[in-house]
Amino acid sequence: MGIAGVRGLYLNIEVDSRVPTINALFNEELGIIVEVDQNNVQYVLNEYNTNGVQAKVVGATGQYGMHSEILVNVNGKQVLNTKLIDVFRMWEETSFRVECLQANTECVKQEWNGLENRKGPSYSVTFDPTAAVVKCKSVRVAVLREEGTNGDREMIASLMMANFEVFDVTMSDLQSNKITLDAFQGLVFPGGFSYADTLGSAKGWAAGILFSESLYGQFSHFKGRSDTFSLGVCNGCQLMALLGWIDPAQNTGSVRKTQIFLDRNQSERFECRWSAVKINEDKTKEDVWFRGMDGSVLGVWVAHGEGRFSFAEGQVREALTRNKQVALQYVDDDGGPTEEYPMNPNGSPDGLAGVRSADGRHIAMMPHPERCVLRWQCPIKPPTSYNQANPHSNYSPWMRLFQNAYIWASKQ
Numbered sequence: 247m248g249i250a251g252v253r254g255l256y257l258n259i260e261v262d263s264r265v266p267t268i269n270a271l272f273n274e275e276l277g278i279i280v281e282v283d284q285n286n287v288q289y290v291l292n293e294y295n296t297n298g299v300q301a302k303v304v305g306a307t308g309q310y311g312m313h314s315e316i317l318v319n320v321n322g323k324q325v326l327n328t329k330l331i332d333v334f335r336m337w338e339e340t341s342f343r344v345e346c347l348q349a350n351t352e353c354v355k356q357e358w359n360g361l362e363n364r365k366g367p368s369y370s371v372t373f374d375p376t377a378a379v380v381k382c383k384s385v386r387v388a389v390l391r392e393e394g395t396n397g398d399r400e401m402i403a404s405l406m407m408a409n410f411e412v413f414d415v416t417m418s419d420l421q422s423n424k425i426t427l428d429a430f431q432g433l434v435f436p437g438g439f440s441y442a443d444t445l446g447s448a449k450g451w452a453a454g455i456l457f458s459e460s461l462y463g464q465f466s467h468f469k470g471r472s473d474t475f476s477l478g479v480c481n482g483c484q485l486m487a488l489l490g491w492i493d494p495a496q497n498t499g500s501v502r503k504t505q506i507f508l509d510r511n512q513s514e515r516f517e518c519r520w521s522a523v524k525i526n527e528d529k530t531k532e533d534v535w536f537r538g539m540d541g542s543v544l545g546v547w548v549a550h551g552e553g554r555f556s557f558a559e560g561q562v563r564e565a566l567t568r569n570k571q572v573a574l575q576y577v578d579d580d581g582g583p584t585e586e587y588p589m590n591p592n593g594s595p596d597g598l599a600g601v602r603s604a605d606g607r608h609i610a611m612m613p614h615p616e617r618c619v620l621r622w623q624c625p626i627k628p629p630t631s632y633n634q635a636n637p638h639s640n641y642s643p644w645m646r647l648f649q650n651a652y653i654w655a656s657k658q
């Protein structure tokens with residue numbers, strides 16, 4: 247409602263005429279305001295009143311948009327007549343000033359100045375997210391943990407819902423040869439704060455692989471097998487970049503000189519947001535992760551301090567486009583890739599949010615799809631088409647990502 251819902255308001259408050267207007271509007275009496283469909287107003291009032299709770303209508307919500315009207319009447323007398331954007335600015339100004347002191351002022355000002363033009367994201371789903379996938383084959387996936395990994399439980403749950411046989415594997419399991427990656431077809435690097443981000447996100451985790459001859463050999467062999475696939479999310483994405491798994495030019499000298507890395511967010515702070523991203527499927531081959539999802543604009547959780555894709559040389563960025571490696575981009579309210587804050591939370595060029603390897607099997611993405619595979623995990627209701635065959639599906643569109651990988655892997 248109002249500010250949070252970007253809607254106009256028409257309020258008609260009736261109070262004892264002896265109560266001053268300001269006291270009526272800014273009192274601290276315990277109460278709640280609920281928004282209900284016009285058709286249900288009488289029903290809700292009756293339910294409250296018959297259960298001994300006082301309830302009355304105080305107004306109605308108006309149009310969607312920053313320029314909608316805000317009209318407030320107290321005892322029939324108009325006391326406020328303004329636009330939502332003005333109320334929004336009054337409300338936000340304190341936070342704006344504090345944020346100017348805490349974060350990159352340029353980004354904070356961009357958000358403040360952009361408020362007036364915000365319309366809300368234009369989500370779209372180009373496929374049926376409720377479609378069920380039948381388990382036909384055992385596909386083993388390792389979810390790899392290092393000290394400080396988090397989100398591995400959500401990752402395991404997402405993979406299990408997509409029919410994978412999931413194994414919880416730690417770096418020390420690999421270091422002590424308890425198990426090797428040869429046992430798996432899929433490898434997932436979850437998010438987190440490996441080694442507490444000391445010296446930079448994923449630097450310690452990557453060093454543990456790059457500077458161990460045996461582990462380095464094992465990871466390289468895994469990546470090179472034609473039947474394998476991998477996913478790195480957030481801290482895992484930072485790791486994959488450092489391992490050189492998404493570099494456009496493969497096998498050029500040492501992977502210890504990575505071509506892509508994730509730099510500090512331009513805002514100079516940790517960004518925890520629900521962002522909108524556009525999916526680019528690589529239609530030149532069977533896309534392991536994004537098949538059938540091309541052009542969809544989905545909301546997704548973002549939580550990182552170092553999410554800005556950066557390149558050792560300018561030509562790396564061009565090579566990514568040429569190779570169809572740009573898998574995900576942050577988009578503005580019109581659905582176009584953006585560098586504008588906060589729609590782009592980290593300042594990545596062209597809104598880069600996820601990159602796939604040149605052969606398409608390995609994907610590194612900063613946002614967290616595993617945190618929103620179920621509809622209730624999303625702060626907005628994901629747009630979905632109704633599927634008669636599966637009317638009660640709880641899956642959000644992100645489930646498709648994991649299902650795609652299962653379908654691809656089971657055919658290898």
Ligand SMILES: NC(=O)CC[C@H](N)C(=O)O
Pocket residue numbers: 436437438439440443447479480481482516549550551552553
């Ligand atoms: N959620 C994450 O995986 C965070 C990654 C990393 N620690 C960062 O802040 O950038």
